Amino acid sequence: MNKQLKAIPKFASESQERAYWESHDSTEHLDWSKAKRVSLPNLKPTTKTISLRLPQHLLDSIKIAANSRDVPYQSLIKVWLQEKLHSH
Incomplete structure (x- = not known):
């Protein structure tokens, strides 16, 4: 019908x-x-710049961890936040 x-x-x-x-x-x-599913492989997520105040010793530790993994420290922070978000 x-x-x-x-x-x-x-x-x-x-x-x-x-x-x-x-x-x-x-x-x-x-x-x-x-309707059909579509794939948008070149679509990039929108990002928003934020200001985050961290104690210097914490930022230094993050930078050391990032350096040992050969990744930018901002990227490592994003990965850790995403992992923590998905674990809850």
Whole structure:
């Protein structure tokens, strides 16, 4: 049984489109059973610069650990944070 799908309206702005989709069900416009998974291999995650104050001795220890692994210390911090996040 094929359901009659509504046309997706034209929007004057992104905020107008956002407001529309917040109050409407996309299944009125799209047949999600025909959707296909896509891969975006070149998509890079958005990063945000933060300021983190660390005691000097802690930062020195992190830099030593990073140097022994031959990786930048910021990268090592990110790996450790990610590992800790996934272990909980």
